[in-house]
Amino acid sequence: MSELTVILEIISFVFLTCLMIKRIFQNRNKTYPDGPFGFPIIGHLPLFGNYPPKTFMKWWNSYGDVFSIRLGSWNTVVVNGYDAVKAAAEHPDDVFSGRPNFFSMDIYRKSVKEVTFAFSNFSPVYLKQKQLTSKALRSFTYKRPEIIEDLVTNEANAFADIIVKKYNRKFGPIELDVQTFATRIVYQFLYGRSKTVDIKTIIKSLEEVNELVGSGSLLNALPWLRFVMPRKIDKFVKCLVRSYDIAKKQIREHNETFTVGNVRDVADAIIATDVDADESRDKNVLTRQRLNLTLGDLQEAGVDTTNKTLSWLFLFMAEFPEIQERVFMEIRNIVGTERNVLLKDKPDLVYTNAVILEVMRIVTPVPFMLPHFSMKNAKLQGFDVDKDTVVIFNIYSVHHEEKFWGDPKNFRPERFLSDGKNLDQEKCNHVFAFGLGRRRCIGEEFAKMTLFLSFTTAIQKCKIIKPAGENLDLTPVPGLVYSPRPYNVLVQERY
Structure with missing residues (x-):
């Protein structure tokens, strides 16, 4: 028996012994959720599949509905089904609205020298940041929706022309075209029309984020791995x-050109918010820098979820041509x-809305949302959940209950x-595609508008066709946002 094997067996024995002792003392007067058997140190990660x-x-x-697992060193409970997920997300005192201090989130904070909105813990500062950002977004969704309408329809028409030109005679992948299209929309919504978009940098960043922060991330569960793969961390x-x-x-550009009463885009709307600009690092103060960096979160999340959801919609329309034709006929009969x-x-456009909802339901591009964290001891569905426990909302379970x-596996x-x-x-x-509770996606309304206008405009102008006799692979590729596998289609112009 090698020396390394002996060391590993000793570590495993000590770990299991400590875990048993801990559970013996914890279980006095407490009831914890049961769960599958995992491995020492690494927990359940190898079992995810x-x-x-x-x-x-x-x-x-x-x-x-509530079971326990371990993400490496993190105690974790997974919440499943509509009733349990809703109860957890809307728990009194927002007890499950925290964020764990995962390694990837710590990298975010250190890299941008500030706490980001998506990964910040639940606090009065977070709530203030959410309030002001929501106000900025509402000024372009509820109050001036025609701005989004004009932006998205112009870009969607251009996108339709591009994919028809490129793929009307030969099959090809439209993934990069969809990414470019989604990035242009989100970028101009945030920073202004006709802005030059650094698409390559944004898409590359999203790929790195998905790889590091995605479900089952080894680096989050086993942060000591950063010493094994330092180049990967540096690259990220x-x-x-x-x-x-x-x-x-x-x-910087917006601050230099901003004028009161002339709000051109979301960046201007955030600048215009009435916020204390104190640049101190007091944790109870919402700094101007932290508020401004909300734009970075909106940029990353908006592009990733929009482009992948649109890719899923086009994939399903290619795989189910009879449904695509019914969507087109509804658009033609009502809009022309x-x-x-x-x-x-x-x-x-009732049936068209149903199709969008069904794709988001059956795929569930973000099946577990960002992880939550219990901020104090609490009860959930009769079980005890201790403070500092990672809480995963299994949205996929809600969509497939x-x-x-009745028949959740069928696309209907x-x-x-x-x-x-x-x-x-x-x-x-x-359908909880945008989450629920106080951590619900702040850009939900913009995303819904964009998806509706982009999808309907594309189907109004294009017919998306899969290769004859071929069944497209609808199995998602795991990540922070689950993406479709590469697929080729033919795109014909509608007349």
């Missing part, structure tokens, strides 16, 4: 800094083909129609 949502569904069936940090430098550059689809058409959906947009003419609001309210 190639597609973690499928594994989690099996564990849900075996251990109930450099990419992250370059991405946030884009936001910083735009902030001579004018752009507008936001005012959304209530009338058989007792509610009609499930969202109550009488063939209206959307079933109860089913719509069971």
